[in-house]
Amino acid sequence: MAYTVHQAKTHFSRLLKEAEAGQEVIVMRGSKPVAKLVPYAPLAEKRRLPGGFEGLVHAQDSAFDPLNDAELVEYGFGFMLNSKAPSELDHAEPAISANLS
Secondary structure (H helix, E strand, C coil): CEEEHHHHHHCHHHHHHHHHCCCCEEEEECCEEEEEECCCCCCCCCCCCCCCCCCCCCCCHHHHCCCCHHHHHHCCCHHHCCCCCHHHCCCCCCCCCCCCC
């Protein structure tokens, strides 16, 4: 059923009942359809299946190799070349210490 905007505003409750009953309710501005009322249907809950992408993604074994120095620079990680690894850092005491005597 098609209704003008004025009719839709005036009889909105009736239009909602029609849509709930499964009828197609079109709202027209002049002769141009601008909206359609449809009954609300909750989406079915999607459940994720583990391993659903298994076999779809392929990568060469070399993709997981450590980057060499040239690759680190190319990918913007050149700052890591001269830094010490966390295990190599000095575990010195803090520069500021409280004198409790």
